[in-house]
Every structure is written in C-alpha cells, then in structure tokens.
Amino acid sequence: MPGHRQSLAHLEHLGDATKFAPQIHALIPKCSLLENFSAAEVRLLAHFMDVYRAQPAIELIREGDGGDFMLMVLEGRIDVLKRDRHNTPQLLAAVEAGRTLGEMSMIDGEARFATCVATEPALIAVLDRENLARIIVEQPLLGAKILMELVLMLSQRLRVTSQKLLGLLDEQAKKAVSAL
C-alpha cells in the first residue's frame, strides 16, 4: 500500500484520477502547477494520482508529521494552519480548487510545515513521491514538466517570502536606529 494510502485511510478513496481528468483540466487557469499542461498531459498525470473525498473538519495533512504526498484541491475549501509559540493554530491561508498543498514534504520527506483541514466537503487529487518517481522513469518529459513547474512555484514563493523577511528586518533596523 503506497505511503499516502495509510495517512489518508480516514478519507473516502475514489480510485485513480483518470475519470476526473476533465475536472482537473478545467482547473488549469487556477492552478500554477498545471499552467503549461495540455489535455493529453493532464490525462497522463491523472493516471498517477488518487482522488479522495473529505468531509468538513477532517485533517488532510498534520503539521509536524512526515509526509510523502502533495494534493491538488479539486473541490471545496481547505484551511492551512500553523501553531504559534503558544501552540495555538493560526490561520495562514484558506485555499480553494486549483491550489496545490504539501509539495515540499513530497519532495524532501521532511515534517509537514502546516496543517490542512477541509472546511467544506472537499475533493482532492493526491500525488505521492513513489508515483512522481514512476512518472520520471516512465514519462520523463512529463516528469521534467512537473518538476519544472514545482521549481517555478517554489522559486516564486521564496522570492515573496524573502522579500517580506528582508522588509521586516529592515523595519526593525530602522526602529532600532530611531530608538538610539
């Protein structure tokens, strides 16, 4: 049983994503990962993904857990939460259809950065590391395309996050100087 099946055993498994390919294809305008995908590539990718249905208040990913899969929201709404220093979950984002989550742990296998909870009945398509590795070997051009889009997404997030961090540090330095 692939790694993700165990950690998602509390969800309703709807089989592989092949029959959801048209729905996934319709998400392209909202989904950075798929922005350069053709219908044929979406069908190919869908073959390597699994679809699950989640009820509201169900955790899909838990901060701190190990994890080997990413998910794409096909329907519904998902809150992304991270615990602060008082261990209180703080809302980082609320995401909808087209958004992907959990890419970092799929790739590096490290602990989940945040918790993801369905807040409406949700449909998610899951890609795990084992299937990504199969894509790379069996469909190398599709594999390269997925990896290229992941690099792009992470690179853009890193630019935004680094800019925010430097902005805050700059602000702190300014306050420290004006307090002298």
Next chain:
Amino acid sequence: MPGHRQSLAHLEHLGDATKFAPQIHALIPKCSLLENFSAAEVRLLAHFMDVYRAQPAIELIREGDGGDFMLMVLEGRIDVLKRDRHNTPQLLAAVEAGRTLGEMSMIDGEARFATCVATEPALIAVLDRENLARIIVEQPLLGAKILMELVLMLSQRLRVTSQKLLGLLDEQAKKAVSAL
C-alpha cells in the same frame, strides 16, 4: 550566442566545463545540487556548462537585471549583496566553492534578487536555461535529477525563510501585546 555569453562577456571564457569535470566532481561533498550525482553524471552535466574566470571586484550577477543562468562556484569567494531601502548594498552571504547561485532567475527569468561579486580570483561554471532545456530533451533522466535537486534546495530554503519570517511576526505580535 547564448544569453549568458553576453551578460558574462566581461569575464574570461574558458570553454565548456568538460575538462573541469574532475574538479566539479570533487565538489560533490560541498554542493547540494550535485549530492546524488555519479562521476558519469557530472561529466554529462559538465558538457552543458561553460566555465569563466573572474577577477576580484567583478560583478557576476547584478540585482534587478534579467538573467537566464545559474552559476556554480568552482574556486574563489563570492559576496552576495542586496540593496536596502537606502539603496545601500548589504552583505547577505559570502559563499565559496560548491555553492550555486542564481537558480531562481535561471528558472523563472525574473529579476535577479541579489548582486554577486567575486572577492577573490574566482572560477565559475555556468548553466543557462537553454542548456537546461537541452538536457531535459537529450538526457531526460539527468534533467529530472537536476530539477529534483533544485526543488529540494528551494524547498529547504523556503522552509528556513518561512520559519524566520513567522518567528519575526510572532515576536512582533508579542511586543504589540505587551505594549497594550
């Protein structure tokens, strides 16, 4: 003439990296990008890279410029600087042999995030987007390996940067509360 040749025309071009493959291979323990590379894969990759020599005080990458290449430091020392709100360059890092720089712009073509200046005579190996695309088509498994390592590196940097940003925001919230 490939894009990087023009922007690096002020450096001494030493040809493709094939004859530097043993030196690149020796960097594996210090180079995240290459950590899972075999000697054969390094030789293959070297074939797609160009080597340049830079004298001290020479700019290799300039913040804000467009850019389509990344570089790997083979020898020497390079300062990474970013302008603060007063337009004064601030040192972000000083890096040595084994470090790669400029990956984000190679992938997304957006403006360079920081400036890189050689502070000692330096030897750099350059990979540009055009050659990365050639690797993906001509050597898809090597292409997937490079992209996978880039995703890993960006993912780890994003984790560290996000953690720092959340830590600072948390601190600010704490100060705001204690000032009430």
